[in-house]
Amino acid sequence: MRLIILGPPGAGKGTQSSQIVDKYNVAHISTGDILRENIANGTELGKKAKSYMDEGKLVPDEIILGLMEDKLTSDEAKDGFLLDGFPRNTLQAVSLDAMLDKNDMKIDKVININVDPEVLISRATSRRVCPECGETYNLLSKAPKVDGICDNDGAELIIRSDDTKETVSKRINVYNEQTKPLIDYYKAQGTLFDVDGSKSIDDVTDEIFKGIKS
Ligand code: ADP
Ligand code: ADP
Numbered sequence: 001m002r003l004i005i006l007g008p009p010g011a012g013k014g015t016q017s018s019q020i021v022d023k024y025n026v027a028h029i030s031t032g033d034i035l036r037e038n039i040a041n042g043t044e045l046g047k048k049a050k051s052y053m054d055e056g057k058l059v060p061d062e063i064i065l066g067l068m069e070d071k072l073t074s075d076e077a078k079d080g081f082l083l084d085g086f087p088r089n090t091l092q093a094v095s096l097d098a099m100l101d102k103n104d105m106k107i108d109k110v111i112n113i114n115v116d117p118e119v120l121i122s123r124a125t126s127r128r129v130c131p132e133c134g135e136t137y138n139l140l141s142k143a144p145k146v147d148g149i150c151d152n153d154g155a156e157l158i159i160r161s162d163d164t165k166e167t168v169s170k171r172i173n174v175y176n177e178q179t180k181p182l183i184d185y186y187k188a189q190g191t192l193f194d195v196d197g198s199k200s201i202d203d204v205t206d207e208i209f210k211g212i213k214s
């Protein structure tokens with residue numbers, strides 16, 4: 001199974017991805033997670049990406065495409081994958097199709113999560129993440145058992161540096177201008193289905209599982 005999850009910042013892509021990869025046993029390939037890991041480890045890639053991310057802009061395509069070419073042909077991806085945060089513009093989508101063609105692969109389904117902009121800002125600004133295991137929490141909808149502490153490993157939760165109200169608004173604009181056109185791109189390929197992301201986390205998961213099966 002090869003899947004893509006699309007949706008604006010804060011829609012719940014990461015949250016739903018965890019459920020999907022558990023059920024379908026595929027690799028979760030999140031460009032945002034890979035970039036943040038590189039920043040945390042102080043790599044050259046991380047140094048190049050950080051300023052773009054902090055400004056809510058897309059990281060240049062050549063950086064992302066080089067990274068994805070390696071990922072898609074890696075051992076990790078051989079039994080299927082879920083792409084989260086990629087592709088993010090038309091050039092990335094066309095390049096992905098070329099990479100898939102070259103390797104005799106195709107995308108089975110594209111999950112498109114819809115959520116209103118006001119809800120997105122509230123979700124992203126109340127998001128907290130574990131720097132150790134990557135688990136995502138939310139002060140309003142998915143609080144940890146102990147305030148500020150990860151349920152899984154006891155690490156202190158952090159706020160992503162791009163989760164300020166101002167940067168989230170910018171990221172939503174970037175989404176509307178550059179990523180939203182991909183909905184029509186994948187509709188034309190006949191692989192996309194829509195999900196109402198304003199429901200509870202579990203209800204959204206159920207809708208996604210139904211969509212993947214159909
Ligand atoms: P994305 O990866 O699309 O940016 P996340 O999965 O990180 O989004 O979710 C953004 C925030 O909203 C997180 O704090 C998450 O816990 C919370 N969240 C995700 N899905 C829902 C939902 N259906 N209802 C309420 N809160 C949610
Ligand atoms: P969200 O979906 O909540 O906006 P992500 O973790 O997917 O968050 O992305 C965070 C940031 O990482 C983006 O604002 C962007 O700067 C960068 N990024 C992630 N994926 C890509 C991509 N495919 N192309 C360009 N930049 C990306």
